Amino acid sequence: MFPEDPVVQFSLAQYYRMNQDSVKSDEFARKAVSNKALDAETQLELLVGYFRDAGDDSVKRNESLILAADIAKQNAANARVQAVYGDILSIVGKRPEATEQYKKALELEPSSFLTWQNMLFGYTEKQYADSLISNSERALRLFPNQALLHYLNGIGHLNKKSYPSAIKSVNRAIEMQHKEILSQKAEL
Numbered sequence: 001m002f003p004e005d006p007v008v009q010f011s012l013a014q015y016y017r018m019n020q021d022s023v024k025s026d027e028f029a030r031k032a033v034s035n036k037a038l039d040a041e042t043q044l045e046l047l048v049g050y051f052r053d054a055g056d057d058s059v060k061r062n063e064s065l066i067l068a069a070d071i072a073k074q075n076a077a078n079a080r081v082q083a084v085y086g087d088i089l090s091i092v093g094k095r096p097e098a099t100e101q102y103k104k105a106l107e108l109e110p111s112s113f114l115t116w117q118n119m120l121f122g123y124t125e126k127q128y129a130d131s132l133i134s135n136s137e138r139a140l141r142l143f144p145n146q147a148l149l150h151y152l153n154g155i156g157h158l159n160k161k162s163y164p165s166a167i168k169s170v171n172r173a174i175e176m177q178h179k180e181i182l183s184q185k186a187e188l
Helices: 006-018 022-033 040-054 058-074 079-091 095-108 113-121 126-142 147-159 163-187
Strands: none
Touching: 006 022, 022 040, 022 058, 040 058, 040 079, 058 079, 079 095, 079 113, 095 113, 113 126, 113 147, 126 147, 147 163
């Protein structure tokens, strides 16, 4: 009676999962996750659950990736959706694509430290030294007190063989981390 209702689709997915009919369960779970009637947050919750349930099943992981791409396309202006798609790409080993997805998310919402961090980790290989340096400097303008960003900036300079700049950045990261540890001890 209500074939497009996401609540019905999700309920059927759970029903078939309880009755160990994984084919039908997956079919209705996919329909529910990608249902355009759902808001982005609900789609993400369902997608993350679907991805988690996939475990090591490469077919289901691939289906999750397709669903994530579809949800990202449906919600092109939602930074969180774009970042979660980047997370899934990263988990399945598509690091360059994940980095590009994080960049899209940051264009929409540049104040997400976690997204900056994830994007910067995508640039830690030597061939991306310039990107790591320039993007970590952009992130540091937003988050100057984050030791990790100073450290990643140092890695970029190290990969570029700009040793004085690398030493300066890493020392700054160590100094900041040391102060954070001392302040935590003082609170105890």
